[in-house]
Amino acid sequence: MWNTLTISDLAARLGRREVSAREALQACLDRIDQVDGRLHAFLSLDRADALAQADEADARRARGESADQPLLGIPIALKDILAVRGQPLGCASKILHGFISPYDATVVEKLKAAGAVVFGRVNMDEFAMGSSTENSAFGRTGNPWDLDRIPGGSSGGSAAAVAADECLAALGSDTGGSIRQPAALCGCVGLKPTYGLVSRYGLVAFASSLDQIGPFTRSVRDAALVLHAISGHDPRDSTSLPEPAIDCAAAIHGDLRGIKLGLPREYRIEGIDPEVKSAVDAAVRQLESLGAEILEVSLPHTQYAVATYYIIATAEASANLARYDGVRYGLRIDGDDPIEMYARTRGAGFGPEVKRRIILGTYVLSSGYYDAYYLRAQKVRTLIRQDFLRAFEQVDALVTPTTPTAAFRAGEKVDNPLQMYLCDIFTIPCNLAGICGLSLPCGFTREPRLPIGLQILGPPMGERTLFKVAHAYEQATSWHRQKPPIQ
Amino acid sequence: MEFEAVIGLEIHVELNGTTKMFCDCPNRPGDEPNANTCPICLWFPGAMPRFSQEALEKAVLLCLGLGAEIQPRSVFDQKVYYYPDLPKGYQLSQAHLPLSRGGGIEITDGSGQRKKLRIHHIHMEEDVAKLMHEMEGRTPISLIDFNRAGSPLVEIVTEPDFRAPEEAMEFLKALRTQVRYVGSSECSMENGTMRVDANISVRPQGTSQMNTKVEVKNMNSIRHVGDAIAYEIRRQCAAVQAGEAVVLHTRLWDPDQKATVPMRAKFEGPCVPDPAVPVIELSREWIEAMRARLPEMPSVRADRFVREHGLTAEEAAFLNADPEVAGYFESVVREGIAPRTAMHWVTTQLMPALRERQLELGGSPIAPARFAVLLRMLSRDEINANAAREVLAHMFDSAESPEVIVGARGFQQVSDPGALDSLISQVCEAHPAAVADVRAGQGKAMGFLIGQVMQASGGKANPKKIRELLAQKFGAKA
Numbered sequence: 019m020w021n022t023l024t025i026s027d028l029a030a031r032l033g034r035r036e037v038s039a040r041e042a043l044q045a046c047l048d049r050i051d052q053v054d055g056r057l058h059a060f061l062s063l064d065r066a067d068a069l070a071q072a073d074e075a076d077a078r079r080a081r082g083e084s085a086d087q088p089l090l091g092i093p094i095a096l097k098d099i100l101a102v103r104g105q106p107l108g109c110a111s112k113i114l115h116g117f118i119s120p121y122d123a124t125v126v127e128k129l130k131a132a133g134a135v136v137f138g139r140v141n142m143d144e145f146a147m148g149s150s151t152e153n154s155a156f157g158r159t160g161n162p163w164d165l166d167r168i169p170g171g172s173s174g175g176s177a178a179a180v181a182a183d184e185c186l187a188a189l190g191s192d193t194g195g196s197i198r199q200p201a202a203l204c205g206c207v208g209l210k211p212t213y214g215l216v217s218r219y220g221l222v223a224f225a226s227s228l229d230q231i232g233p234f235t236r237s238v239r240d241a242a243l244v245l246h247a248i249s250g251h252d253p254r255d256s257t258s259l260p261e262p263a264i265d266c267a268a269a270i271h272g273d274l275r276g277i278k279l280g281l282p283r284e285y286r287i288e289g290i291d292p293e294v295k296s297a298v299d300a301a302v303r304q305l306e307s308l309g310a311e312i313l314e315v316s317l318p319h320t321q322y323a324v325a326t327y328y329i330i331a332t333a334e335a336s337a338n339l340a341r342y343d344g345v346r347y348g349l350r351i352d353g354d355d356p357i358e359m360y361a362r363t364r365g366a367g368f369g370p371e372v373k374r375r376i377i378l379g380t381y382v383l384s385s386g387y388y389d390a391y392y393l394r395a396q397k398v399r400t401l402i403r404q405d406f407l408r409a410f411e412q413v414d415a416l417v418t419p420t421t422p423t424a425a426f427r428a429g430e431k432v433d434n435p436l437q438m439y440l441c442d443i444f445t446i447p448c449n450l451a452g453i454c455g456l457s458l459p460c461g462f463t464r465e466p467r468l469p470i471g472l473q474i475l476g477p478p479m480g481e482r483t484l485f486k487v488a489h490a491y492e493q494a495t496s497w498h499r500q501k502p503p504i505q
Numbered sequence: 506m507e508f509e510a511v512i513g514l515e516i517h518v519e520l521n522g523t524t525k526m527f528c529d530c531p532n533r534p535g536d537e538p539n540a541n542t543c544p545i546c547l548w549f550p551g552a553m554p555r556f557s558q559e560a561l562e563k564a565v566l567l568c569l570g571l572g573a574e575i576q577p578r579s580v581f582d583q584k585v586y587y588y589p590d591l592p593k594g595y596q597l598s599q600a601h602l603p604l605s606r607g608g609g610i611e612i613t614d615g616s617g618q619r620k621k622l623r624i625h626h627i628h629m630e631e632d633v634a635k636l637m638h639e640m641e642g643r644t645p646i647s648l649i650d651f652n653r654a655g656s657p658l659v660e661i662v663t664e665p666d667f668r669a670p671e672e673a674m675e676f677l678k679a680l681r682t683q684v685r686y687v688g689s690s691e692c693s694m695e696n697g698t699m700r701v702d703a704n705i706s707v708r709p710q711g712t713s714q715m716n717t718k719v720e721v722k723n724m725n726s727i728r729h730v731g732d733a734i735a736y737e738i739r740r741q742c743a744a745v746q747a748g749e750a751v752v753l754h755t756r757l758w759d760p761d762q763k764a765t766v767p768m769r770a771k772f773e774g775p776c777v778p779d780p781a782v783p784v785i786e787l788s789r790e791w792i793e794a795m796r797a798r799l800p801e802m803p804s805v806r807a808d809r810f811v812r813e814h815g816l817t818a819e820e821a822a823f824l825n826a827d828p829e830v831a832g833y834f835e836s837v838v839r840e841g842i843a844p845r846t847a848m849h850w851v852t853t854q855l856m857p858a859l860r861e862r863q864l865e866l867g868g869s870p871i872a873p874a875r876f877a878v879l880l881r882m883l884s885r886d887e888i889n890a891n892a893a894r895e896v897l898a899h900m901f902d903s904a905e906s907p908e909v910i911v912g913a914r915g916f917q918q919v920s921d922p923g924a925l926d927s928l929i930s931q932v933c934e935a936h937p938a939a940v941a942d943v944r945a946g947q948g949k950a951m952g953f954l955i956g957q958v959m960q961a962s963g964g965k966a967n968p969k970k971i972r973e974l975l976a977q978k979f980g981a982k983a
Contacts, residue, residue: 099551114550120544220551256555341595383776
């Protein structure tokens with residue numbers, strides 16, 4: 019079952035010629051055929067293109083071009099928000115109906131150059147707006163641990179596909195927790211890199227000052243491998259950091275002696291599920307036993323993070339989504355004049371959550387409210403970032419739950435957007451601060467058995483610390499080896 | 506009641522960078538429609554802007570040339586509005602923190618006084634696509650050419666310092682000259698590289714209130730700007746006198762009707778700092794390095810022409826209206842030609858000859874050194890002015906030097922007293938009455954005789970010499 023391995027395992031076997039890239043991809047495709055009718059992680063899949071890439075990877079290996087290419091022949095699925103030349107790019111929205119991207123995102127270019135088999139369009143909340151993947155215009159994705167439950171969001175398809183062994187890894191995007199939250203709810207590893215570490219060129223923008231691309235994998239080491247392949251400065255993204263690709267493999271070793279970990283006092287909130295709390299508490303004790311020193315720290319502006327986020331993210335989204343007007347591509351519903359065409363096209367093309375956020379964003383930017391909402395939110399954002407930078411003067415990383423609860427039932431929160439927004443209460447501050455964060459499995463609820471995620475937050479460019487801590491914890495536990503029941 | 510107009514201008518100048526402002530597409534709006542487009546300037550999903558350093562430098566030079574103060578920090582905003590000419594639903598424009606503040610241009614107002622017209626700020630922004638409305642059979646269709654979408658622009662926003670249409674026209678002419686000097690734009694209203702909107706209000710003479718303004722667009726020459734402003738002032742004065750309120754709106758200038766007509770308002774949405782274009786932070790050193798790249802500006806150069814070349818202020822200003830003309834003039838002077846001769850011949854002979862042939866100064870076959878050879882022959886009396894004009898015409902058609910043209914075509918001036926004497930004798934014999942008049946001291950008759958000798962020489966005689974010889978001939982006997 020090649021599709022169930024980690025990248026490191028499969029890469030080793032590919033290297034020893036125990037398996038070909040084509041066979042590994044075929045195992046993934048077979049698994050998709052077996053479960054995806056029920057799981058619905060994939061929106062579309064170009065099998066011929068994927069097989070051609072796998073054959074090319076095998077040919078490259080046969081030509082001896084495999085040195086330092088750990089991703090050569092590794093099948094990696096993509097969230098439907100990343101541009102791939104010649105493939106549909108839809109953001110799980112009707113408004114991009116029929117749009118085929120004429121170019122590759124930088125991360126796609128890099129993965130292809132590394133020899134990965136980049137395939138499939140996996141499901142998401144429309145334009146990455148949501149926490150459950152229920153906002154997809156093409157139907158929800160199930161949680162592999164319980165198909166009646168949500169996989170988290172917005173990158174729910176990526177998390178579900180990795181957890182259900184439909185691919186070896188997937189890329190997603192994280193604006194307020196859209197990688198870490200579904201990774202936690204599906205029981206895989208999800209990384210939101212430092213803002214600017216991974217180029218956003220070719221990532222459809224939701225909120226440009228918050229968006230970051232990152233990997234979903236089944237091990238911490240695998241996440242480091244993918245990050246190494248996709249990171250590094252890109253002149254096409256002016257916000258990308260002047261840093262080379264980051265290789266965290268060397269940081270993955272040893273125990274945690276000398277590492278200081280902080281527990282943010284303000285993250286101990288009402289409404290956190292007791293099972294989540296006890297799993298995280300146990301994880302903290304485990305980290306302590308691995309040699310880490312545990313300290314309590316304070317992030318005093320935490321309580322304003324969700325409100326700040328929903329002002330800044332919606333403000334940016336209202337402009338970023340203005341381009342979907344039916345003029346140049348995607349859905350168009352004609353009208354008697356351009357304004358009527360816009361209204362009809364956007365009225366029919368966007369789902370309710372996207373409309374809600376465009377209206378919110380337009381409102382907070384409207385004259386008379388700009389200073390009270392948008393400018394104030396920017397100031398609070400600075401304070402939140404300063405909270406983190408101050409905390410990182412005392413500790414190397416912070417440890418928190420990724421989510422307040424495990425996966426909830428589909429439909430449970432669709433009529434209560436505020437409650438849905440609170441799913442991201444622990445993940446949102448990281449995006450506002452531009453720092454890095456990783457979620458990895460740290461236990462299960464008892465009945466039903468659902469994964470719980472542990473979040474580790476690091477300072478800007480602190481990925482090596484994240485990986486060191488996460489890997490040490492992962493090696494001392496077996497949560498990541500548990501497989502969901504979907505067959 | 507006497508009214509006074511309060512006028513401010515908003516001027517878009519298209520920068521002549523080689524690429525668009527946020528992608529590498531050629532900045533050539535005139536190419537085949539949509540030839541110069543890419544995923545960035547068409548704003549396909551996921552595309553990101555990459556700010557052009559060249560556009561920044563062109564914009565900064567333009568600001569410095571106008572005496573503006575470059576801001577150490579400026580920011581691009583997303584100005585949201587919905588119109589098919591705007592491919593991403595927002596325009597990248599520096600709405601809150603502009604590239605420069607201050608600056609201005611000095612003009613001469615209607616009463617002959619020098620007056621400084623101040624600039625409030627100058628900001629950068631990207632241009633939008635061009636819409637074409639056509640008929641497909643009986644169905645009206647709109648076509649979009651995105652070649653211009655993303656071209657680099659600056660918008661110059663003035664203070665409401667103008668009181669008359671003529672001031673606006675003077676300002677725009679001077680602005681055009683300045684911008685051409687720094688080389689940032691062709692700055693021509695006719696080809697759309699300069700576009701002007703005027704904001705106009707009226708108030709009782711002598712008051713200082715700012716009344717509701719009306720914006721007027723769609724003028725495509727400096728003259729139209731003047732006409733549109735004059736019309737709008739008359740319209741508003743009449744409205745106020747009739748007791749009607751002026752309401753804030755936008756009007757279009759209709760050059761056929763010679764009137765302004767109301768225009769439908771565009772929806773204007775929110776404006777948010779763009780998170781994808783980095784904040785533009787400019788150090789004092791960098792700004793000074795750019796300032797060092799500024800050429801000598803027209804007013805400074807005009808002063809120098811007065812000082813060094815003895816021209817009048819008007820002549821100097823006239824030459825400096827076009828940096829190429831001024832540069833050409835100086836090149837000719839450097840060849841040793843007297844400045845007044847150079848000024849006169851460049852402006853009254855060479856420029857009209859170029860216009861007649863639809864040639865530009867830069868691309869013409871009459872290089873300054875070649876033109877100077879012609880003028881030198883004129884100064885040395887080797888040819889006369891008539892001949893010089895003819896030689897100039899030949900210089901457009903052949904690459905030969907003026908000397909060769911003069912030699913080959915016999916344009917040499919005849920100054921030899923022997924040759925002229927025989928012509929004078931012939932003319933005097935043929936016109937005894939005129940000779941008698943000259944003897945009687947009539948100046949007009951002298952002119953007649955000179956003309957006759959010139960004609961007899963086939964236009965080649967030196968008129969000064971003829972006058973000398975005639976004076977000798979009759980003066981001695983008188």
